[in-house]
Amino acid sequence: QPFSDAIKLFTKEQTYPLLSNYISYYFSPIFSLFLSLVAWLCIPLFVKLFSFNLGLLFFLCCTSLGVYTVMIAGWSSNSNYALLGGLRAVAQTISYEVSMALVLLSFVFLIGSYNILDFFYYQKSIWFLVILFPISLVWFCICLAETNRTPFDFAEGESELV
Template identity: 45%
Template sequence: VSFIGVFQPFSDMFKLFFKEFFLLNYFNFFIYLFFPILSFTLMMLIYIVLPFDNMNLYFNFSILFMLCCLMMNVFFILLMSWSSNSKYSYLSSIRMVAQMISYEVSMFIYLMCFILLLNSMSFLDLIKNQKYLWLLFMLIMVFIILFIIFLSELNRIPFDFMEGESELVSGFNIEYGSGMFAMIFIFEYLNILFLSLIMIILFMSGEIYNLFSYLKFFM
């Protein structure tokens, strides 16, 4: 589809949204339908912590707000899997809760390094303090550890226990289809993009209005 398949994901998304939607026999109707939309909305909301050029939405506790939103993802995925009333999605949610909560504690502790180092909970202050020297050069071990923690937070290889296809088929979203399935996947990939930008802001002075920051993002 198009040049080297650039528009293939977009065509797949539109195809999913227009597929027929089936209702299950035994499921919690409200949670099953509402929480995929709520998780997608929360993922869109979390992007306001990024320090854009005009700074209209700048606030002092952006790191704390980000942590609160990321910790809410655990409850959303747990409730979505439980509402499906499927043993495969339920087993996947048990794995996910054990993994994400344990790594989120470590993530909170390591982000405290930045809060104590700069005496601030704002991403904008992080960018200002890296004007002449990136924190990557001073905190290289913290960078490596946070990278591993973010991989587990995103359930990417080798931490993809939630979607173990050999034993759990597709994980917590096995009973979802049509537009709801598309929303869950958009939510997951927005989460990947967001945490990639956060890594750049934490360690490489990610000025969102600077073209060089996007080159670092793609690297």
């Protein structure tokens, strides 16, 4: 079933809004996918292929650049409603990323390094959940907010926006 759905999706005729900016309208989701794949480079493998000292800052930069793809996608459609929805999603994402950066900064103060491999080595003896339990709860809420899960799905809640 998924294979036949993929074939059907690739053989469909592509349509786009008439007044949209064609290039940025189609390349902003591709750039968003590229950014999400590049963010996986900072996850340290024990092969030490891409282990670099500022991996945490690289992760924060990759996640914060995703805001621009949403903003460009909303702007390039030349629809006022898409632009307003994109700006609302951008404001929501930026507000959650500030708190995510502060939580990660508290972990950096505890460890003393921006290398994500040092995070793994530090947690071999004791987990962050035990040491910093309130901050771990905040981290869990931020992860729910970044993925737009149930308590934080403001984009789908039409009745709350009226």
